Amino acid sequence: xxxxxxxxxxxxxxxxxxxxxxxxxxxxxxxxxxxxxxxxxxxxxxxxxxxxxxxxxxxxxxxxxxxxxxxxxxxxxxxxxxxxxxxxxxxxxxxxxxxxxxxxxxxxxxxxxxxxxxxxxxxxxxxxxxxxxxxxxxxxxxxxxxxxxxxxxxxxxxxxxxxxxxxxxxxxxxxxxxxxxxxxxxxxxxxxxxxxxxxxxxxxxxxxxxxxxxxxxxxxxxxxxxxxxxxxxxxxxxxxxxxxxxxxxxxxxxxxxxxxxxxxxxxxxxxxxxxxxxxxxxxxxxxxxxxxxxxxxxxxxxxxxxxxxxxxxxxxxxxxxxxxxxxxxxxxxxxx
Numbered sequence: 001x002x003x004x005x006x007x008x009x010x011x012x013x014x015x016x017x018x019x020x021x022x023x024x025x026x027x028x029x030x031x032x033x034x035x036x037x038x039x040x041x042x043x044x045x046x047x048x049x050x051x052x053x054x055x056x057x058x059x060x061x062x063x064x065x066x067x068x069x070x071x072x073x074x075x076x077x078x079x080x081x082x083x084x085x086x087x088x089x090x091x092x093x094x095x096x097x098x099x100x101x102x103x104x105x106x107x108x109x110x111x112x113x114x115x116x117x118x119x120x121x122x123x124x125x126x127x128x129x130x131x132x133x134x135x136x137x138x139x140x141x142x143x144x145x146x147x148x149x150x151x152x153x154x155x156x157x158x159x160x161x162x163x164x165x166x167x168x169x170x171x172x173x174x175x176x177x178x179x180x181x182x183x184x185x186x187x188x189x190x191x192x193x194x195x196x197x198x199x200x201x202x203x204x205x206x207x208x209x210x211x212x213x214x215x216x217x218x219x220x221x222x223x224x225x226x227x228x229x230x231x232x233x234x235x236x237x238x239x240x241x242x243x244x245x246x247x248x249x250x251x252x253x254x255x256x257x258x259x260x261x262x263x264x265x266x267x268x269x270x271x272x273x274x275x276x277x278x279x280x281x282x283x284x285x286x287x288x289x290x291x292x293x294x295x296x297x298x299x300x301x302x303x304x305x306x307x308x309x310x311x312x313x314x315x316x317x318x319x320x321x322x323x324x325x326x327x328x329x330x331x332x333x334x335x336x
Contacts, residue, residue: 037080037139037147039300045129045156046307051105051119052095054082054139054147057299070113080141082120084127087134087150093127095120131155132183137295137302147298154265154306157182160228167259167313170322175233177261181226184304185265187274190216190231194242195258202251213241218274231263235319239328248331255335256320262309269294269303 041052055075069075085092100107100117107117129135132155139147157180169175177190194211216231246254273292293299315323323334 035141035146037077037295037298037300039137039139039147039149039295039298039302041301042303042305043129043135043151043153044305044307045124045131045153047124049103049121049123050095050127051098051100051103051121052082052137052302053100053119054080069111072113072116072118075113076116076118077141080139080146083138083140084122085136085138087136092138093122095122097121129153131306135304139298145297148296149294149302151269151294151302151304152184152267154184154267154304155182156306157185157265157308159261159263159308159310162261162310162313165313166316168316168319169233169238170235170316170319174235175238177231177233177263178228179230179263179308181221181229182265182306184267185306186221186268186271187266188216188219188221188229188231189214189264189266190219190233191262191264192233193260193262194256195260196246197255197257199253199255200251201253208257211242211245215241218270220271235322235326239323239326242323242332243328246332250333253333253335256315256323258311259313259315260309260311261313262307264307265305267304269301270305273301 036057038055038057039052041050043050054077056077082095082097083092084095098119098121099115100119101115103119103121105117105119107114131153133153135151135153137147137149137151138145159177159179161176161178167175192213192215194213196209196211198207198209199205200207215233215237219229219231222229272294292301294302317336320334320336323329323332
């Protein structure tokens, strides 16, 4: 499981709220004597290990919240037990507390302490999940349960088209992506990664770039008994994206060397978050961002998701020609 990758807007909003305060649902930084866990994590069977972040609401009346946020003893539990169990099984598995910085998940610089970066980990094969199960998160201290959440685990699925390595994407031919529908998935993102080689004509140097673009965000499942879900991305959208991130330079020639496609599926928790957020945006909305949480006894998001990717696609010759001639990208100097 990746901690903050896709559907990342949930993390940004959740963790940037004024410590999850709203008119009717207030939790301040200053909460002496309270024991409120803050959870952030997804269960994604496409990953080899699952990581959950479990922190705590903290504060002391006469101390700076910003200084306390840099203190491990204030923001982390030293005696919490984090476990997962199945709804139809009394057995549970205990997660191991690890330093995410040593696991490849470094915390970005910000208000919170960067090191240590404690997470709770379990290898995916230890869970023995196939998808479709109901999974329950338990957080306990000194034998007492202080937080709990229940989700549905998303089943694996596959991308069916494009099935060929070469893709046509120009003019009236959009990039069409089709994937198998999967139970409990309610919303989808589609990310594209462009692999580009750049040749500096002034000194002869070559360099490689990867451009990551979430081209489809928050597409709802169509519903019903449909076997497949689909997304369509126009060539115009691609041209606008590339012209916005690449610099026009007559001394730089570019070659499109590859295209990767990733589809992310999210469970009902993502839909619930979107509905709460959108209901409070606009002229008739609330003045403060709402609190969204599906953690009983605590705060945060625990959700099911899944991602699948297909790599190494190449744009057809006609697609490259269109990229070279379009008014938005003609000065980006793409060549075959």
